[in-house]
Amino acid sequence: MSAPITIEASGFRPAALWADLKDLAGSDARLFAFAKRAAWVLVPLTLAIVVGVFGTGPEPRRNWYGDMLGNDFSQVWVAGRAALEGRGGEPYDLPVHLENLKAAFGPECRFAWHYPPVFLMPAAAFAIPEPQPAFLLWTALSLAVFTWAMRFAAGRRDAAWIAVAHPLVYCTLSYGQNGLFTAALLTFGTLLVDRRPWLAGLCFGLLAYKPHFAALAPLLLLITGRRVCLTSCLATVLALCLASLALFGTAPWIGFVGTLGETNRIILQKAAAGLELNASAFGAVRLWGGPIAAAWALQAVVAALALGLAIRAWTKPVEPNLRAAALLAAAPLLSPYLPVYDLVPLVPATLLLVLTAHRAGGLRRHERAFLLATPLFALLREGAGLTGVPFGLVLGLAALACIADRIRPSGSLDGQHSALV
Numbered sequence: 001m002s003a004p005i006t007i008e009a010s011g012f013r014p015a016a017l018w019a020d021l022k023d024l025a026g027s028d029a030r031l032f033a034f035a036k037r038a039a040w041v042l043v044p045l046t047l048a049i050v051v052g053v054f055g056t057g058p059e060p061r062r063n064w065y066g067d068m069l070g071n072d073f074s075q076v077w078v079a080g081r082a083a084l085e086g087r088g089g090e091p092y093d094l095p096v097h098l099e100n101l102k103a104a105f106g107p108e109c110r111f112a113w114h115y116p117p118v119f120l121m122p123a124a125a126f127a128i129p130e131p132q133p134a135f136l137l138w139t140a141l142s143l144a145v146f147t148w149a150m151r152f153a154a155g156r157r158d159a160a161w162i163a164v165a166h167p168l169v170y171c172t173l174s175y176g177q178n179g180l181f182t183a184a185l186l187t188f189g190t191l192l193v194d195r196r197p198w199l200a201g202l203c204f205g206l207l208a209y210k211p212h213f214a215a216l217a218p219l220l221l222l223i224t225g226r227r228v229c230l231t232s233c234l235a236t237v238l239a240l241c242l243a244s245l246a247l248f249g250t251a252p253w254i255g256f257v258g259t260l261g262e263t264n265r266i267i268l269q270k271a272a273a274g275l276e277l278n279a280s281a282f283g284a285v286r287l288w289g290g291p292i293a294a295a296w297a298l299q300a301v302v303a304a305l306a307l308g309l310a311i312r313a314w315t316k317p318v319e320p321n322l323r324a325a326a327l328l329a330a331a332p333l334l335s336p337y338l339p340v341y342d343l344v345p346l347v348p349a350t351l352l353l354v355l356t357a358h359r360a361g362g363l364r365r366h367e368r369a370f371l372l373a374t375p376l377f378a379l380l381r382e383g384a385g386l387t388g389v390p391f392g393l394v395l396g397l398a399a400l401a402c403i404a405d406r407i408r409p410s411g412s413l414d415g416q417h418s419a420l421v
Helices: 014-026 028-054 073-084 094-105 117-126 131-154 157-164 167-175 179-192 197-209 216-223 227-248 251-258 260-269 281-287 292-315 320-333 346-360 365-372 380-387 391-407
Strands: none
Touching: 014 028, 014 365, 028 131, 028 157, 028 167, 028 365, 073 094, 073 117, 073 131, 117 131, 117 197, 117 227, 117 251, 131 157, 131 167, 131 179, 131 346, 157 346, 167 179, 167 346, 167 380, 179 197, 179 216, 179 320, 179 346, 197 216, 197 227, 216 227, 216 292, 216 320, 227 251, 251 260, 281 292, 281 391, 292 320, 292 391, 320 346, 320 391, 346 365, 346 391, 365 391, 380 391
């Protein structure tokens, strides 16, 4: 009588699988090797989906989901085209802007334009070609600049390649958003602040298109007395403002100032973009059904913690990479409106944290758990909408906590928790 077929005979060995998983969770070297192999699959897959699904479609200016070609990039193109044609104030006139979007991409394309007029300059440049080549160029350039920044931060190609495979990179590209540019500029600025202060200030100043991200760096430069870098930053912002005035006139600025109150109403009070999109502490309370007052209270607490960590990292003797990571992780958490795609500065923050841990002797247990949990954040918005859990805020706070643990005196870079094997 033949022996019964067992699970092991079929090739599935739970004990061996569990041993492999335990080894992955307990070994920096195995985790790094696995991440490199995964990146060689995820990066090409990301590009294929972004270009093939979001960048092309069965009909002109529509992707395969039936949405606008390039999703959020559609309104960058429309605003840029208006600016090119001498109608720079129209993006700030919501009814007119909605009509322009409708004419270009159909009635489902409904976005409110909240960017300051300095962003009309790159928008106009990308609006010169038609939407599809413009979106593909936008994707290629944003990914190239971000990859360059990660390579600069890591000092090695394999670590930078892993950073490019992060789920937040796919999230930003699929929305057609500018988060990769933001993360790259912040990364270059924080790492060059002492070596090339004028260049670092230029990078910080170029963030003027996103004021809520641009505000932290000048504050830290002022507190720490980095006058050259601060002067460069402010001069860059002034030059951008004057250039936008010269190119597009005063109408965009008048419109921008006039829409600030409406922006607050649309984004924070009405949550017109969707409660699940906002990954801030403010957004978490609103997602749970809490009142506006409670949302502002929690936002104030989280922002104070993030700001406190950044100030500590920049005013105490802290390794430059860790100091840079603190700014990158803190900047997104300061704003009450934090779309999931704007979490992408957490990618270089995590990269710099890992590099610091490597030089200190290895990842600590909670740091490795943080890295292993990263794939769970691939669908940030969908996960928040389905479960009511603000995954974006959890990710941001986890990164901030890991960096804070490395900065605190008792947890200074002693490297005694684990070692690379």
